[in-house]
Amino acid sequence: MQSQTATRHTFTHDHLAVDGVSQSYAGRRVLSDIGFAVPPGQRAGLIGENGSGKSTLLRILAGVQDADTGLVFRPARLGYYAQELDATPDTTAAEVLDRAQAPALEALAGLESGDPERYAQAIDDAERLGAWSAGARRGAALAGLGLSGLDEHARVGGLSGGQRARLALAALILEEPDALLLDEPSNHLDDAAVAYLESVLRDWKGPVLFASHDRTFLDRVATRIVDLDPLPVPAAVLADAQEGADAGSGFGVRSFGGGYSDARRTREHLMRLWRDRYEAEQEELADLRHEIEVGSRNVNRRNEPRTEARASLKFYTDKDARVTARRARNARVRFETLERDRVRRPPRPLRFAGFTLPPVSPAASRDGSVPGTDPVLRVTGLHVPGRLDAVDLALPPGGRLLLTGPNGSGKSTLLGALTGAVAHHGDVRWAPGTRAARLAQDTVFPEPRRTAAEWYARAVGPDRAEELPLAELGLLASQDVDRAVGELSLGLQRRVALAALVADPPDVLLLDEPSNHLSLALVDQLEEALEAFAGAVVIATHDRWLRSRWVGKGTTELRLGE
Numbered sequence: 001m002q003s004q005t006a007t008r009h010t011f012t013h014d015h016l017a018v019d020g021v022s023q024s025y026a027g028r029r030v031l032s033d034i035g036f037a038v039p040p041g042q043r044a045g046l047i048g049e050n051g052s053g054k055s056t057l058l059r060i061l062a063g064v065q066d067a068d069t070g071l072v073f074r075p076a077r078l079g080y081y082a083q084e085l086d087a088t089p090d091t092t093a094a095e096v097l098d099r100a101q102a103p104a105l106e107a108l109a110g111l112e113s114g115d116p117e118r119y120a121q122a123i124d125d126a127e128r129l130g131a132w133s134a135g136a137r138r139g140a141a142l143a144g145l146g147l148s149g150l151d152e153h154a155r156v157g158g159l160s161g162g163q164r165a166r167l168a169l170a171a172l173i174l175e176e177p178d179a180l181l182l183d184e185p186s187n188h189l190d191d192a193a194v195a196y197l198e199s200v201l202r203d204w205k206g207p208v209l210f211a212s213h214d215r216t217f218l219d220r221v222a223t224r225i226v227d228l229d230p231l232p233v234p235a236a237v238l239a240d241a242q243e244g245a246d247a248g249s250g251f252g253v254r255s256f257g258g259g260y261s262d263a264r265r266t267r268e269h270l271m272r273l274w275r276d277r278y279e280a281e282q283e284e285l286a287d288l289r290h291e292i293e294v295g296s297r298n299v300n301r302r303n304e305p306r307t308e309a310r311a312s313l314k315f316y317t318d319k320d321a322r323v324t325a326r327r328a329r330n331a332r333v334r335f336e337t338l339e340r341d342r343v344r345r346p347p348r349p350l351r352f353a354g355f356t357l358p359p360v361s362p363a364a365s366r367d368g369s370v371p372g373t374d375p376v377l378r379v380t381g382l383h384v385p386g387r388l389d390a391v392d393l394a395l396p397p398g399g400r401l402l403l404t405g406p407n408g409s410g411k412s413t414l415l416g417a418l419t420g421a422v423a424h425h426g427d428v429r430w431a432p433g434t435r436a437a438r439l440a441q442d443t444v445f446p447e448p449r450r451t452a453a454e455w456y457a458r459a460v461g462p463d464r465a466e467e468l469p470l471a472e473l474g475l476l477a478s479q480d481v482d483r484a485v486g487e488l489s490l491g492l493q494r495r496v497a498l499a500a501l502v503a504d505p506p507d508v509l510l511l512d513e514p515s516n517h518l519s520l521a522l523v524d525q526l527e528e529a530l531e532a533f534a535g536a537v538v539i540a541t542h543d544r545w546l547r548s549r550w551v552g553k554g555t556t557e558l559r560l561g562e
């Protein structure tokens, strides 16, 4: 694809649609020629590897960011959710919700104004907007998203990240826009809240496009799947840099009818076909190359002078040579056609190397095992006022503990308290020499301009980073390791944070919502790797699919907030 002059156009439409949208960052192509439409009543789940451009595409559709090229179609009233609340910290929750319901609240105020002119308009508006039920709708949205106990006078700066995210969702639902663009909407929701959101989305009249790594949510909500991962397009239409690139090189999109599970099966089948086709074409190219080479050698031999004794053979030799030359000519034509039409090299999916890497140093026992059978962790009466009720627990060496519980029950607080990151009351006792490390929900990189490789080297030490380079862990493609962490997508950032844990595995791994932001493929591989991990693992997750895989299997479940 050659770069074109930016031709950004946005059209008002009842569909959400893009046509020919391409986007690069600093010359690195992320989206290429993306086109699809989501009509009203359809809910499209946007999937793709970490860094494949899902958030970028949603921002372009939302008008938050312009595409380099392409057309964008969207309804006039658009709701866009990116897990952040668009409000200054001193705004109150009530102000956020009032803003979302402004037309209905204005109509109600008009009815009470005593101004007859305003009254006539207000009654029309109130009827059209269902203003009389505005309060009830507000209560239902807050309750549905687990915010019924929220003090509406609270300033949003004082709310937890999860509460702010849920307030943003509640406001979006109350605004009743014509179309919804949602970036990982289930990340901060417990079972009840996610069930509420699912029912709201299933009844939504306008088009919905949502990016998600949550399989159960995708299966329950999506009427179709839009996949941004690379397609088997002919190599000739790609710039060299995109040949075989791993993520962020989607060229066009693939759209599957139905939910995620069906799409996943079809996708795997298509990937197999792609790999088979690529291998067959490469073999044929090698054979043709050989034929062309032999042909040209024989043509050269034809011109060599011959001895008299071999003259009788000349006729046959020349005939053979003519046949070989004709074959070589045919081979060249076929070679040129195939070289032009051959499929691009399939991306080599990253394969997470797991926790069984060579230990930090042969002498040190850093394989995650702590000798003995005494608990590695004993917790008595651990509590954080207002955030976590008293918890007692004992974790044996190599034990598996699953923390579950509704929003606000204190799962992240407990994990933070265990590492001392959150101030707490009560007793937390680690066995001597035990090392625990936490994968937090959001990693903040204090120096976002440092590259991922630099950050990794700082976290694990230069010697370990040299011994075990970041690119070898199967978490980040080699093209991403030297990029500034601040420029990486949220999923890629989380992969960098995970890399530090993998390169120097602790005795106890504390994983806070491991499926948030991480791609579906990586969560599968992480789960597999954890089975082989000798150390203890504590996982806090609301992800229904992940939970169903962890319950049983020797895992103890600790339900908080009950």
Ligand SMILES: Nc1ncnc2c1ncn2[C@@H]1O[C@H](COP(=O)(O)OP(=O)(O)OP(=O)(O)O)[C@@H](O)[C@H]1O
Binding pocket: 025, 026, 030, 048, 049, 050, 051, 052, 053, 054, 055, 056, 057, 248, 487, 488, 489, 490, 491, 492, 517, 519
């Ligand atoms: N402002 C930016 N500057 C440079 N690169 C960027 C910028 N924003 C995004 N990128 C890069 O573009 C690519 C796509 O990012 P994007 O956030 O759209 O991906 P994503 O599919 O949403 O990823 P994830 O699943 O990890 O959330 C990534 O490689 C990312 O690092």
